[in-house]
Amino acid sequence: MRWTWIDRFTRFESGKSATAVKNLSLAEDHFADHFPGFPVMPAPLILEGLAQTGGILVGEANKFEKNVVLAKITAKCARDALAGEQLTYTATLLDLNDTGARVSATAHSGDDLVIEAEIMFAHVTPAQLPPGLPDAKFVFTGELTHLLRAAEAAK
Numbered sequence: 165m166r167w168t169w170i171d172r173f174t175r176f177e178s179g180k181s182a183t184a185v186k187n188l189s190l191a192e193d194h195f196a197d198h199f200p201g202f203p204v205m206p207a208p209l210i211l212e213g214l215a216q217t218g219g220i221l222v223g224e225a226n227k228f229e230k231n232v233v234l235a236k237i238t239a240k241c242a243r244d245a246l247a248g249e250q251l252t253y254t255a256t257l258l259d260l261n262d263t264g265a266r267v268s269a270t271a272h273s274g275d276d277l278v279i280e281a282e283i284m285f286a287h288v289t290p291a292q293l294p295p296g297l298p299d300a301k302f303v304f305t306g307e308l309t310h311l312l313r314a315a316e317a318a319k
Contacts (some may be wrong), residue, residue, distance in 0.1 A: 168307045169213035170253060172251065173220075173315035184311075186213050190247040200227055202245035208246060210224045210271050210279050211237055218255035218267035218283050220312050230287040234263060238306035249273040255283075263287055300308040 175183040188195075196201035215234050225233045245251055252272045259266040264286040271278040275314050 167212075168216065168311070169209055170216050170308075170311060172313055174252075176221075176224075176312065178208050179225040179257060179260070182217050183255075184213070184253045186253065187252045188240055188245060188247050188249050188251065192247075194195065195247050195303075205245040205247075205251075207239075207241050207279065210251065211239055213237045213251065213272075214253050214255065214269040214279070214281055215283055217253040218257075218269050219285060220308055220309055221255050222260065222265040223309075224312065225257065225265075226287070228266075231260055231293075232285045233288050234264070234283070235286040236284040237281055239279055240278045241279050245271070245278050246275055249307065251278060258282075284289055307317060 170186050171181070172182040173182060173184045176190070184297065190203055194206055194209065219232050223230070226232075250273065253269065255267045255269045256271070258268055259267065264284060267283045267285070269281045269283055271280075
């Protein structure tokens with residue numbers, strides 16, 4: 165199963181807000197089991213997509229010099245997200261300081277609110293990481309920053 169829960173950024177305003185989309189394809193593994201005959205995107209995966217959108221927003225505001233880790237989510241689910249829909253994730257930076265950040269985030273399907281959340285992130289220094297991690301910049305390696313670079317190139 166893949167762990168990138170956004171497909172692309174559609175808007176990115178450095179230090180302010182980001183918008184990304186996730187297409188919910190029936191071909192995704194989780195729909196087979198959640199639930200047979202009524203394919204629903206699990207809410208934790210939607211929240212992960214919101215956290216990835218907000219985490220890239222926070223990381224980019226710090227020029228990707230700090231590891232940004234998810235610290236806390238407070239969320240309210242308004243309705244299920246179904247296979248065939250496109251979710252739009254919007255994250256707005258509320259607070260940013262040396263120890264972390266706070267983001268307000270929503271997931272919509274069209275005009276319908278699916279989930280709203282407040283997400284807190286912590287900045288973790290290499291000294292705070294468990295021993296044995298191969299890369300001190302473990303958060304911003306790979307697909308998530310590639311998605312942001314692709315959005316910047318498309319401007």
